[in-house]
Amino acid sequence: MTVIDNRQLLSGNHAVAWGVKLAHPDVAPVYPITPQTPILEKITEFHAKGEMTTELLTPESEHSAMAACISASLTGARVFTATSSQGLLLMHELLHYASGARSSIVMFNVNRTPASPWGFWPDQLDSLSQRDTGWIQLYSESPQESLDTVIQAFVIAESLQIPTMICHDAFYVSHSVEAVDIPPQSLVSDFLPAFKPEHRLDTSLGQSFGAPIDQLTWNRSRQEMAQTMAQVGDAVTTTGEDWGTLTGRSYGPLEHYRMEAAEVVIVTMGSMCGTVRDAVDAMRAQGQAVGLLKVRLFRPLPVEALRAALEGVPCAIVLDRNYSPGMGGILHQELKSALFGMNNPARVHGLLAGVGGVNVPPTKIQQLVADFKEAEPAVQSVWVE
Amino acid sequence: MDMITYQDNEQFSSGHVACGGCVEALALRVILNTVGEDAVAVVPPSCTAVICGGYPFSSVKIPVFHTTLESGAASASGVKRALVSQGKDDTTVLCLAGDGGTYDIGLQALSSAAERNEDILYICFDNEGYMNTGGQKSSSTPLNAVTGSTPAGKTTRKKNMVEILAAHRIPMIATASPSDLNDMAAKVKKAKSLRGTKVIIILIPCLPGWGVADDAAVKTARLAVDSGVFPLFEVEDGVTYTMSNDSKNQPVDAYLKLQKRFRHLSPEDIEQIQADVDQEWERLQRRVCETEPA
Numbered sequence: 001m002t003v004i005d006n007r008q009l010l011s012g013n014h015a016v017a018w019g020v021k022l023a024h025p026d027v028a029p030v031y032p033i034t035p036q037t038p039i040l041e042k043i044t045e046f047h048a049k050g051e052m053t054t055e056l057l058t059p060e061s062e063h064s065a066m067a068a069c070i071s072a073s074l075t076g077a078r079v080f081t082a083t084s085s086q087g088l089l090l091m092h093e094l095l096h097y098a099s100g101a102r103s104s105i106v107m108f109n110v111n112r113t114p115a116s117p118w119g120f121w122p123d124q125l126d127s128l129s130q131r132d133t134g135w136i137q138l139y140s141e142s143p144q145e146s147l148d149t150v151i152q153a154f155v156i157a158e159s160l161q162i163p164t165m166i167c168h169d170a171f172y173v174s175h176s177v178e179a180v181d182i183p184p185q186s187l188v189s190d191f192l193p194a195f196k197p198e199h200r201l202d203t204s205l206g207q208s209f210g211a212p213i214d215q216l217t218w219n220r221s222r223q224e225m226a227q228t229m230a231q232v233g234d235a236v237t238t239t240g241e242d243w244g245t246l247t248g249r250s251y252g253p254l255e256h257y258r259m260e261a262a263e264v265v266i267v268t269m270g271s272m273c274g275t276v277r278d279a280v281d282a283m284r285a286q287g288q289a290v291g292l293l294k295v296r297l298f299r300p301l302p303v304e305a306l307r308a309a310l311e312g313v314p315c316a317i318v319l320d321r322n323y324s325p326g327m328g329g330i331l332h333q334e335l336k337s338a339l340f341g342m343n344n345p346a347r348v349h350g351l352l353a354g355v356g357g358v359n360v361p362p363t364k365i366q367q368l369v370a371d372f373k374e375a376e377p378a379v380q381s382v383w384v385e
Numbered sequence: 386m387d388m389i390t391y392q393d394n395e396q397f398s399s400g401h402v403a404c405g406g407c408v409e410a411l412a413l414r415v416i417l418n419t420v421g422e423d424a425v426a427v428v429p430p431s432c433t434a435v436i437c438g439g440y441p442f443s444s445v446k447i448p449v450f451h452t453t454l455e456s457g458a459a460s461a462s463g464v465k466r467a468l469v470s471q472g473k474d475d476t477t478v479l480c481l482a483g484d485g486g487t488y489d490i491g492l493q494a495l496s497s498a499a500e501r502n503e504d505i506l507y508i509c510f511d512n513e514g515y516m517n518t519g520g521q522k523s524s525s526t527p528l529n530a531v532t533g534s535t536p537a538g539k540t541t542r543k544k545n546m547v548e549i550l551a552a553h554r555i556p557m558i559a560t561a562s563p564s565d566l567n568d569m570a571a572k573v574k575k576a577k578s579l580r581g582t583k584v585i586i587i588l589i590p591c592l593p594g595w596g597v598a599d600d601a602a603v604k605t606a607r608l609a610v611d612s613g614v615f616p617l618f619e620v621e622d623g624v625t626y627t628m629s630n631d632s633k634n635q636p637v638d639a640y641l642k643l644q645k646r647f648r649h650l651s652p653e654d655i656e657q658i659q660a661d662v663d664q665e666w667e668r669l670q671r672r673v674c675e676t677e678p679a
Contacts (some may be wrong), residue, residue: 026470027463055466059459060497067456067494068463071427074450075467097453201425201448201464203476210451211440 006182012173015143015180016082016108016166017042019150021052022188023106026077026195029057029068034120035170036084036110054080062087066094066105073103073163074209076200078154081105084170085112085126092130098163099134100221101209104195105163106153107135108146111270111321112170113356121357122169124270125322128298128330134225136164136232137299139269142173144180148249151188152239158195160228160235169321170357172271187246229300236297253302254309258284259291264373265310265346266365267293267335268319272354276319279365290369295331303338310339315373316346319365320381321354328352328381350381358385391570394418401444403436406599408563408606409510409589410436413481415566416508417445419573424477425450425464429457429491431483432517433510447479455490457482458498461505469504477506477577484511484525487586488544495584499553502581506573509586513543516594528661529654530646532594538649542661546586547620554623555582562588562617564607568629572619588615596645608640613666618673626672637662 010018016039020028030040046052055077059065062083073079083091088109098105109127113119127137136156140146149166157164168174199207213221236253244250255273258280259265266276273294283290293309293316295302310316316339320329327333332350339345349372354360368384396417403410409432417424424447428434434451438444452460461480468476482491487509498505514532515521521534524544531538550558556579561569569587576583590597590605597605609615613633620626637659641647650658 027466029459029463055470057462057466057501059462059501060493063455064459064462064494064497067452067459068466071450071452071460071463072467073463075425075464075471077467077470079467093453094456201450201467203423203425203448203473206446206448208437208443208449208451211438211443211449212434212451213440217440 005184007179008182009177010143010180011038011175011177012143012146012168013038013110013175014042015147016150017046018180018182019147020080021046022183022185023078023080023151023154023192024052025054025080027055027057027068027072028080029059029065030081031059031062031065031083031087033062033084033087035112035174036082036087036108038174039082039108062090063094066091066098069105069107070094070098070101070103071201073105074101074201076195076197076202078158078195079105080107082108082110084110085114088126088130089114092133095130095133095135099225102161103163104157104161104197106150106157107163107165108150109165109167110170110174111167119356120170122172122271123321123356124167124169125324127165127167128322129324131299131330134162135299136162136297138164138166138236138297139295140166140168140173141271141273141294143176143178144249145251146173147180147182148243148247148251151192152243152251154192155239156232156235160231161197162228162232167270169271181247183247191243191246232300233297233302233305251296253297254305255294255296256309257292257294259293259309261289262291262313263289264315264317264369265291265293265313266317266319266369267295267331269295269298269331270321272319272321272360275360275362276365279362282362283366283369288369301334301338306335306338307342310346313346315349317349317351317369317372319351319353319360323352323355332381347377349375349377352381352383353385355385391415391566392418394421396421396446398444401436401438403432404592406592406602408602409433409512412510412563412569412587412589415569416479416573417447419570420477420479420506420577422447423475424479425468426479426481427452427457427461427464428481429486430454430517431486431510432512433481433483435517454486456494457486457491458495458503458505458507461507462498462501462503465504478504480505480507482507482509483517484509484513485515485523488525488546489523496553499550499555499582502555504580505582506576507582507584509546509584510589511586512589512591512594514591514594516591520594529650529658531649532646550584551620551623555584556580557583557619557621559585559619560588560615560617561585562606562610562615564603564610565617568617597643601643605640605643608635608643611635612637612640613662614640616666616669618669625676626669628673633666
């Protein structure tokens with residue numbers, strides 16, 4: 001069933017705020033940062049109008065915002081916050097804390113270049129450099145996907161008790177406007193069950209969190225996280241399919257776009273996917289067998305699904321809108337690691353395309369395919385700007 | 386002040402791991418017993434975090450959330466807001482922090498919580514240094530004190546946290562001492578009855594950190610009060626100052642000489658400290674006078 005009774009022109013950030021309104025968190029600590037701020041302002045506007053009764057906190061830093069998120073979540077509240085770049089990096093200590101404490105926070109991060117030098121441009125290094133903090137990471141390509149993913153993220157985070165971060169690119173998605181279908185409240189309320197964690201800070205239970213532990217207990221806490229992380233891929237699939245049944249828009253850990261008999265598959269994340277779709281359409285129209293493999297779930301990395309998707313594909317070209325100094329593109333590293341040990345694996349090119357928010361138009365992508373599809377891959381990622 | 390007589394009601398268990406003779410455990414017992422069962426505690430790294438117990442034990446009966454060192458007041462705010470969203474407005478949310486977690490790394494979060502007037506009861510166990518890491522200086526360490534990071538004595542003054550908090554105009558700030566448990570219990574009881582941010586700073590003479598004899602912590606705390614080094618008083622709404630001890634009747638030397646951290650002081654140093662304490666005492670008395678009705 002497809003429900004379209006409220007279609008509005010929304011920016012990516014306002015689409016996120018609509019998703020939050022529909023999910024209705026109990027507590028939302030928020031702190032401004034460009035280009036996330038429109039999320040915060042839309043939420044506070046909903047609140048001021050009485051359309052949300054969420055407990056809003058406006059602390060002095062992203063560090064304190066995340067601290068309040070963790071403790072509120074452990075008290076049994078549904079919790080949301082949003083940030084970007086420096087703010088996410090300031091939270092770094094607490095990102096580890098949030099996952100270790102098995103909190104169920106949903107956070108939206110607008111991908112922006114980290115300083116120095118100062119920049120405000122789309123680049124995924126801020127969140128990708130948090131890949132080891134134990135958060136689920138989902139990357140969205142469009143305002144509609146961002147709204148839909150916020151709601152799905154609450155289901156995933158709260159059912160598995162793993163904090164979940166959703167990312168979209170600065171400006172290309174955050175400030176770009178498109179027609180967005182806003183699902184009815186009743187649909188979301190039915191889809192998203194109430195958050196009632198068994199363990200919580202509650203005077204009737206007397207349970208405590210975070211006390212010092214011995215080595216083996218710490219070790220086991222990570223093994224338990226590993227067991228849960230192993231369930232995330234299926235949860236993302238099921239949640240995305242269930243959402244599709246209700247709205248006509250399905251999602252999964254990966255998306256295959258025109259990958260039938262593809263000789264070249266472009267692997268990327270975020271807004272770059274939209275550009276690649278155009279390039280793929282143009283190349284397919286010219287008779288070239290090129291497809292797109294969109295990575296929506298980056299953490300946990302859907303290793304088996306990536307291997308299956310690229311089985312028999314001769315050439316994969318990774319477009320990284322990020323750069324890890326000394327190693328190259330992060331998705332490039334991750335994909336090579338995922339494919340290691342396959343029989344006849346795809347040749348994997350890692351291209352540093354669009355680092356720092358540099359525009360990568362469809363024609364550029366077509367040129368990159370022409371330049372690299374027959375080439376022997378370099379071990380390291382290659383700068384193409 | 387409405388005085389109450391302190392009574393035990395077993396919110397804090399024996400078998401905790403505080404140093405023998407530690408008055409922080411004594412103060413914790415008074416606070417927890419006064420606040421009672423309907424409370425949640427947030428504890429950043431500190432001696433209190435250790436005293437509350439390592440997993441799977443807990444020496445306190447109420448739920449405890451161990452948070453990060455910068456985050457005491459922010460985490461307490463999160464717990465409180467979550468409880469409010471559940472309709473549990475009356476549950477007391479305690480933050481039990483040390484001076485490092487209050488005067489230094491936690492000040493930013495505390496200032497923000499105070500500015501927002503979050504409904505939390507924030508207790509600072511002030512042992513004037515990072516005693517849980519072996520005794521290094523914090524911004525609460527007094528002038529001249531020897532610590533692990535000031536082996537020749539600290540060259541700057543103790544930060545005046547009460548004045549900083551008073552500038553936030555929160556409902557209540559108080560000082561308290563393990564040498565006067567009834568006063569401490571009365572202040573906790575009053576703070577619990579008020580909505581908004583309440584802060585109580587309790588001076589905790591640290592046996593190893595200050596070089597105080599195992600049986601001398603209460604005596605040292607009493608001399609801190611009686612000498613005027615640590616006056617007991619209360620500030621309401623940032624402007625109304627009320628003394629809990631009206632006079633000082635001991636020289637600072639009596640207080641200083643119980644502590645190895647001050648044993649290098651010359652008679653001139655002690656004279657200077659006495660002059661400083663006298664001046665601060667006068668300043669405090671002027672604040673009290675200013676707030677008395679004309």
